[in-house]
Amino acid sequence: xxxxIKDKVAILGMGCAKFGxxxxxxxxxxxVEAFEEAIGDAGIDSSQIDAAWLGVAFDAVNIGPSxxxxxxxxxxxxxxxxxVENYCASGTESFRGAVYAVASGAADIALALGVEKLKxxxxxxxxxxxxxxxxxxxxxxxxxPGNFAQLASAYRAAHGxxxxxxxxxxxxxxxxxxxxxxxxxxxxxxxxxxxETVLGAPMIAEPLGLFDCCGVSDGAACAIVTTPEIAxxxxxxxxxxxxxxxxSTSNGWELQQGGGWNGSYFHTxxxxxxxxYEEAGVTNPREQISLTEVHDxxxxxxxxxxxxxxxxxxxxxxxxxxxGVFDADGxxxxxxxxxxxxxxHPIGASGLRMIYENYLQLLGRAGERQRKTPxxxxxxxxxxxxxxQNVSAVAIVGLADA
Amino acid sequence: MTNGPLGGILSFGAxxxxxxxxxxxxxxxxxxxxxxxxxxxxxxxxxxxWDEDAITMAVEAARDTLEGVDRTTVGSVALASTTLPxxxxxxxxxxxxxxxxxxxxxxxxxxxxxxxATSLLIxxxxxxxxxxxxxxxxxxxxxxxxxxxxxxxxxxxNGDAAAGVLVGSGDAVALFKGSYSTTIDxxxxxxxxxxxxxxxxxxxxxRDEGFTGLIGGALKDGLxxxxxxxxxxxxxxxxxxxxxxxxxxxKKAGIKPEAVADxxxxxxxxxxxxxxxxxxxxxxxxxxxxxKILLVGFGQGVDLILLETTEALAKLSPRKGVKGSLARxxxxxxxxxxxxxxxxxxxxxxMRAEADQKQPGTTLWRNRKAVLGLVGxxxxxxxxxxxxxxxxxxxxxxxxAHTQEDYPLADKRAKIVTYTADALTYSPAPPSYYGMIDFDxxxxxxxxxxxxxxxxxxxxxxxxxxxxxxxxxxMRDFTxxxxxxxxxxxxx
Numbered sequence: 001x002x003x004x005i006k007d008k009v010a011i012l013g014m015g016c017a018k019f020g021x022x023x024x025x026x027x028x029x030x031x032v033e034a035f036e037e038a039i040g041d042a043g044i045d046s047s048q049i050d051a052a053w054l055g056v057a058f059d060a061v062n063i064g065p066s067x068x069x070x071x072x073x074x075x076x077x078x079x080x081x082x083x084v085e086n087y088c089a090s091g092t093e094s095f096r097g098a099v100y101a102v103a104s105g106a107a108d109i110a111l112a113l114g115v116e117k118l119k120x121x122x123x124x125x126x127x128x129x130x131x132x133x134x135x136x137x138x139x140x141x142x143x144x145p146g147n148f149a150q151l152a153s154a155y156r157a158a159h160g161x162x163x164x165x166x167x168x169x170x171x172x173x174x175x176x177x178x179x180x181x182x183x184x185x186x187x188x189x190x191x192x193x194x195x196e197t198v199l200g201a202p203m204i205a206e207p208l209g210l211f212d213c214c215g216v217s218d219g220a221a222c223a224i225v226t227t228p229e230i231a232x233x234x235x236x237x238x239x240x241x242x243x244x245x246x247x248s249t250s251n252g253w254e255l256q257q258g259g260g261w262n263g264s265y266f267h268t269x270x271x272x273x274x275x276x277y278e279e280a281g282v283t284n285p286r287e288q289i290s291l292t293e294v295h296d297x298x299x300x301x302x303x304x305x306x307x308x309x310x311x312x313x314x315x316x317x318x319x320x321x322x323x324g325v326f327d328a329d330g331x332x333x334x335x336x337x338x339x340x341x342x343x344x345h346p347i348g349a350s351g352l353r354m355i356y357e358n359y360l361q362l363l364g365r366a367g368e369r370q371r372k373t374p375x376x377x378x379x380x381x382x383x384x385x386x387x388x389q390n391v392s393a394v395a396i397v398g399l400a401d402a
Numbered sequence: 403m404t405n406g407p408l409g410g411i412l413s414f415g416a417x418x419x420x421x422x423x424x425x426x427x428x429x430x431x432x433x434x435x436x437x438x439x440x441x442x443x444x445x446x447x448x449x450x451x452w453d454e455d456a457i458t459m460a461v462e463a464a465r466d467t468l469e470g471v472d473r474t475t476v477g478s479v480a481l482a483s484t485t486l487p488x489x490x491x492x493x494x495x496x497x498x499x500x501x502x503x504x505x506x507x508x509x510x511x512x513x514x515x516x517x518x519a520t521s522l523l524i525x526x527x528x529x530x531x532x533x534x535x536x537x538x539x540x541x542x543x544x545x546x547x548x549x550x551x552x553x554x555x556x557x558x559x560n561g562d563a564a565a566g567v568l569v570g571s572g573d574a575v576a577l578f579k580g581s582y583s584t585t586i587d588x589x590x591x592x593x594x595x596x597x598x599x600x601x602x603x604x605x606x607x608x609r610d611e612g613f614t615g616l617i618g619g620a621l622k623d624g625l626x627x628x629x630x631x632x633x634x635x636x637x638x639x640x641x642x643x644x645x646x647x648x649x650x651x652x653k654k655a656g657i658k659p660e661a662v663a664d665x666x667x668x669x670x671x672x673x674x675x676x677x678x679x680x681x682x683x684x685x686x687x688x689x690x691x692x693x694k695i696l697l698v699g700f701g702q703g704v705d706l707i708l709l710e711t712t713e714a715l716a717k718l719s720p721r722k723g724v725k726g727s728l729a730r731x732x733x734x735x736x737x738x739x740x741x742x743x744x745x746x747x748x749x750x751x752x753m754r755a756e757a758d759q760k761q762p763g764t765t766l767w768r769n770r771k772a773v774l775g776l777v778g779x780x781x782x783x784x785x786x787x788x789x790x791x792x793x794x795x796x797x798x799x800x801x802x803a804h805t806q807e808d809y810p811l812a813d814k815r816a817k818i819v820t821y822t823a824d825a826l827t828y829s830p831a832p833p834s835y836y837g838m839i840d841f842d843x844x845x846x847x848x849x850x851x852x853x854x855x856x857x858x859x860x861x862x863x864x865x866x867x868x869x870x871x872x873x874x875x876x877m878r879d880f881t882x883x884x885x886x887x888x889x890x891x892x893x894x
Contacts, residue, residue: 121753122753123752123753123754125754125826128754128756128757128827128828129757130757130758133761133762133765134765134768134769136759137761137765137766137769137772137773137872137882137884138769138772138773138789138790138847138884139848140836140848140849140850141757141827142822142824142827142834142836143824143826143827145822145824145826146822146824146826146827146834146836147822149822149824150820150821150822150837150838151820152822153820153821153822153837153860153861154819154820154861156861157860157861157862203823203825203833204824204825204826205822205823205824205825205826205827205833206822206823206824206825206833208822251796252792252796253796253798255838255846255847255848256788256789256796256845256846256847257786257788257796257797257798257846258787258788258840258841258844258845258846259840259844259846260798260846262819263819263820263838387820388820388838388848
């Protein structure tokens, strides 16, 4: 494996817009909202940025093509701005662009910004869109919940878990995230819910009910990265550095190889996690990772991801969930900020929003929801696509000396 | 008239959609307006699902007909119907692709009359014996899905169905003994181009001058011309659903009352141009060797076809046929859903239904085998099967390049690996069932399910492939076809 980029890149500043139904703002205004916080945190001027990456997924209902919308919204100094799209992992993909630019020495300071306006479609859920003229003739264009719900049927079959047991574990995932989100002023959904509400909610895609699905929101998040040396020269003392950044992309094995993948887990997440732990020098994730922000687009996704990140043993994630292992006061809190569940999932922004929370937690700046045990390593997992065909991104950030 | 030792029917099959709409449910909704239809509010009629039409039903009937038949022996495919989805795009050409027949196959659509199928069958039977062919067999199909106005008689009387026979000079299960035809422009009903519904004249006149006069007259002259004694007919098929008409015609012609075939009014309904063929298949299923079958076609004249069954009947491999299709029927009482599925009720479908379904002709042309024929790829080096086929194999142990050959999957069975019932995505029949399936013998795909019920879907459930409508480009009026997975009927 490549040597990796551990500790080569530091986060200079981060920002995150208030997520929600932002009827008041266009995408470029959300970009500015996240950017102003980030650049204030970084303590630099935009003329010091050498390169920028913009993560957006649904450009048709959003900002249109190219990096130009970001360059215009922030009035960047005619630097290279690249728009990236990698399904729902687009946010982490934009972060990767900026981090790689700094790690390579091509840029001293780089910016990553993710944004999405989903509330201009006129209906809930993600916009219906083509996946290409050939796919559209032979593929299934189901809804996102429909695609992810299939994890549950396969998980039950693979591990002999009863329908009710799995449904309760899934409900616990959502109850936990709502409890966390209630404490977060930037979250979209800030109301705690109980098990009965979750279990009794209308069915969206069997067996996912309404509360097994994350919200749909507008939002933006931003990161400014540089080298640890430059960060220190700019007066930064407590540094958060990138420990690992790995993306794994399906090549069709899950979707097309008969008898292979059993449908109950994310093949790519296991690969990305293994590589990320190796890059970061993590040998026992459950003991070493302080907290995680994972791609909880649906409760079942978070549940199986605990296993795919090797935080739970295979087939036991549902028990760990019910035992509270991933609660805010549990062994390895997951979605201490409320997750996609409460922030909603403005596609391009989500990966950066996760890193934003990890950054705040590591620096002890998370306010009311600050983890008591001081965290040293935080993992974010940003997933795009669907269980059978996806892009899985794992980013580990930590204190510079961790 | 024709006579002599000609070709015959080598095989047969049928398809009747699973749902059986209860006529009482139709009547109950419309009784306030059309109370006079009460006499017809008995039994049930077959209705196609939202994703079925005359083409998809014909494909299923064709697959049933070709059970146990080597498809390379098929030289032509013809479809008779008055409800062809396309006015100009050969409908039987779609069927040819769905059946994965050789490109060197003739195709023809026959339409315009309730006797389109019998006239087509006469031409095929005559051709089979004429020695003009290349020895290959002719696939003769008939399929019908008629629309009828709410509160009309047709809505209660009609039924959706398809049937097929294979015609040739080989080992016939029924030999062609001759035919007789008349043509008279008798307008009992008509449907002009662009009209959705039939316009019909008074039933008493149709009965007296049409059934009794035209069919009765043709029977009198035709039996004489065919040189057959009316009393020797073992099965007399008159595809007329008006009560008493077949019996009356038999009586007048001197045909035994027990020879009169049931017209499946109570269980299927009148399947229009497909009905003569459907009833013929039902008759062949029940026939013993050496029986004389007289088939009537009626529509602006009369066709008579005389057949005689042979010992080869017993050698035919098992098939669903009419009997199997009737057995798998499922009661349906949702009249409104059916109206919606036939485009007769404009429900609010929501913005998700607005997604553009435009079908580029170029991509369909390039991928026609995969899309219409469900032909995948098999790596000649490793044996890995996949759908769709690709330049580089999906096999993680050997991504062999340019090694794949065509591998048809439509007739393979499969098992569910993952599934869901999706209530969010737009479907004319929510929730939309779909999931991943593994084919017996290799290959997997994510696919929509058809004919699924909530209590009969689980990981491991055995499925079979069915040809269905995938979507419709409503802006440009184009129907998109593909395959779906349906549960294999459990053994009774």
